[in-house]
Amino acid sequence: MTDFQRSIKEKFPEFSKSQKKIAKFLLDEPHQFAIKSADQIGKEVGVSETTVIRFCYSLDYNGFSELQKKVREALLMQKSSLDQYYSNKLELLNEPHFFAHVMEQDCQNIKRTAAQMNEKDVQQAVDHLIFGEQILISGLRSSFAAAHWLSFTLGLMRENVFLYKSDTDGLGAALDRLNADSVLVAISFHRYLRETINMAKLAKQRGATVIGITDSPLAPIHKFADVLLTIAPSGKSTLDTTPSLFSLLNAIVAKVSVQDKQRFENRKQQYESLDIRHLFYEE
Structure with a gap:
């Protein structure tokens, strides 16, 4: 878990409704957060650019640029694909219809x-x-x-x-x-x-x-x-x-x-x- 992910997890209950939207977007779409401006992210989640910047301050970063840099670094230094692949499939092990679940994930990824x-x-x-x-x-x-x-x-x-x-x-x-x-x-x-x-x-x-x-x-x-x-x-x-x-x-x-x-x-x-x-x- 990265520093910003850990910080979001710890502070999530204290976030405002708007901040929770931004936090969810960052966790779900880190690649988008890494390349879009604060204004673009705000429009994506339905908040102002200022709210996005304040969200970065709430995570103890000096601003949007610093958080975005950390996100980019995390994406380029992520765990090995094999480790992630195994962990993801292990979550499905005790679910019924294992093969159908894996194939459904493939369908969702294609969509x-x-x-x-x-x-x-x-x-x-x-x-x-x-x-x-x-x-x-x-x-x-x-x-x-x-x-x-x-x-x-x-x-x-x-x-x-x-x-x-x-x-x-x-x-x-x-x-x-x-x-x-x-x-x-x-x-x-x-x-x-x-x-x-x-x-x-x-x-x-x-x-x-x-x-x-x-x-x-x-x-x-x-x-x-x-x-x-x-x-x-x-x-x-x-x-x-x-x-x-x-x-x-x-x-x-x-x-x-x-x-x-x-x-x-x-x-x-x-x-x-x-x-x-x-x-x-x-x-």
Whole structure:
């Protein structure tokens, strides 16, 4: 538990009705608190900007900026995803219908991601994926499955889509593909791997467009991303963002297929013209 969380817990009974609204917003939506102004947060919860600032004083901070800084630091230094994942699932252990509960949580996380999604940013990412000369996709460790899925599925829609595999591909060779007409999709979730961040930095230096997909607007990848798509875990393990991540990627690929219709039709005809009977089992 962070200092500000501990302080809220201790002082919550003493808070006014307005302060309790702000406290609940901070505990439920720390990622939003970390990036919005005091005025924006006030409008979000239905109180004045002054009330938000006074709330910060009530927690013994020197003002809004100091509390916001502490929230940002807490988000970037959170517990390991595995620990959070286990703790969250342990709470459901004695509940009936364990599997249904876990799947329902996934559904709620997807709905939450859809509600918070900035469609202009997603559309901008789609445009880059359509018009980029070539696409390099990078996601390591827990993000590799999503990167692999995106590279395979997007590769069905268009040519020149490559997956970065750290165990076989050299970083230099991968970056040699990139130029001002290229796009790097970098998937980076807590804990943020240096290799992915460095790749985004070097890709940016080569003039490539960088699409960052991550779990926080404050994640290190944001420094190098031309387009940043975030899936906030709301205090849960980043492992629990996986269904939301795949859902977002599926939505992106779906838009690419219908927006770039002619190229998709050409690719489909190419596949249909191939003799692939030896690849699939048939009765």
